[in-house]
Amino acid sequence: MKIGLFIPCYIDQFYxxxxxxxxxxxxxxGLEVYFPKNQTCCGQPMANSGFEHxxxxxNRLFIENFSSFDYIxxxxxxxVMHLKEHLHLSGHDQQAKAIREKLYELTEFLTDILEINELSASFPFKVGLHQSCHGQRGLKLSQMTELVAPAFSKPEKLLxxxxxxxxxPLNRxxxxCGFGGTFCVTEEAVSVKMGKDRLSDHLRNGAQYITATDLSCLMHLEGILRRQKSSLKIIHIAEILNHQPL
Incomplete structure (x- = not known):
C-alpha cells in the first residue's frame, strides 16, 4: 500500500x-509512506475568503503531486474536507475525482481502511477531545449530539x-471553538468568545491536554490559553497515538 502524506501548510510551518x-x-x-516535496497549500484559505477562482x-499542484498513490x-x-468538496481542474476531471475518492483524514484512515484495534502508545494524562466541525459534520468522524442516533467517534475509538x-467528559x-478559518479574522470578538467558552468546558472538567484532528482549531485555542497564562496544553491526536512510554 503506497501512501502519499499530505501535510497542510500551517502544520508544516508551525506544528x-x-x-x-x-x-x-x-x-x-508497515505502510510505504511518501512525502511529495513539491506539495503546497490546498487552497482552502482563498476559497474561504471568496476567491476560489x-x-x-x-489544485494543479495537488493533482500533480498525489495522483500516483493508492491512498492520500x-x-x-x-x-481534507475542502479537497473532497472543491478539488476540480479543467481537463483533469477524472484525476481529480480519483484523488477525492482516495483521500482520508488520518483517524478516518486508521479506523476505516486499516481497521486497527490496538496501539502501543502510552499517554498518562487527562485529555479533552475537541470535535472539530469539518471533521464531525463534514467527514462524519463522529456523531452529532443533536441527532437521535447511535453515538460513535473514530478519534475516541483510537484514544x-x-x-x-x-x-x-465534556458538557458540550x-x-x-470559533476558529472557522478566516472567520477568526473577520469576526474576531465572536471567535474569541467562542474559544473561551470551549476552553472553559475542558478546564471545568479537569483536562490537562486538549486534542483534536485539526491543529487549526487547536492553534486558535492555544492562542487564548497563552493569553490566559493557562497550564492547559494542546496536542494533535497523531502525537498521542504515536507517543511511546519513557
Missing part, C-alpha cells in the same frame, strides 16, 4: 511535530487504545 508523528504512526503500520494553481492521508480534517489516557462535546 511540524504533528507531521512527524503522523508519518511515524503510518510507518509503524484563484485556487487553480493549488492528511492529519487535518478541514483540509481508547492508548494506555494510561483518561478521556474526560461537539461545540465549535
Amino acid at each position: 511540524p511535530k504533528a507531521a512527524v508523528a503522523a508519518l511515524e504512526l503510518l510507518e509503524k503500520m 484563484l485556487t487553480t494553481g493549488c 492521508v492528511c492529519p487535518s480534517g478541514s483540509c 481508547a487504545m492508548v494506555k494510561g489516557l483518561e478521556l474526560i 462535546k461537539d461545540e465549535c
Whole structure:
C-alpha cells in the first residue's frame, strides 16, 4: 500500500511535530509512506475568503503531486474536507475525482481502511477531545449530539487504545471553538468568545491536554490559553497515538 502524506501548510510551518508523528504512526503500520516535496497549500484559505477562482494553481499542484498513490492521508480534517468538496481542474476531471475518492483524514484512515484495534502508545494524562466541525459534520468522524442516533467517534475509538489516557467528559462535546478559518479574522470578538467558552468546558472538567484532528482549531485555542497564562496544553491526536512510554 503506497501512501502519499499530505501535510497542510500551517502544520508544516508551525506544528511540524504533528507531521512527524503522523508519518511515524503510518510507518509503524508497515505502510510505504511518501512525502511529495513539491506539495503546497490546498487552497482552502482563498476559497474561504471568496476567491476560489484563484485556487487553480493549488489544485494543479495537488493533482500533480498525489495522483500516483493508492491512498492520500492528511492529519487535518478541514483540509481534507475542502479537497473532497472543491478539488476540480479543467481537463483533469477524472484525476481529480480519483484523488477525492482516495483521500482520508488520518483517524478516518486508521479506523476505516486499516481497521486497527490496538496501539502501543502510552499517554498518562487527562485529555479533552475537541470535535472539530469539518471533521464531525463534514467527514462524519463522529456523531452529532443533536441527532437521535447511535453515538460513535473514530478519534475516541483510537484514544481508547492508548494506555494510561483518561478521556474526560465534556458538557458540550461537539461545540465549535470559533476558529472557522478566516472567520477568526473577520469576526474576531465572536471567535474569541467562542474559544473561551470551549476552553472553559475542558478546564471545568479537569483536562490537562486538549486534542483534536485539526491543529487549526487547536492553534486558535492555544492562542487564548497563552493569553490566559493557562497550564492547559494542546496536542494533535497523531502525537498521542504515536507517543511511546519513557
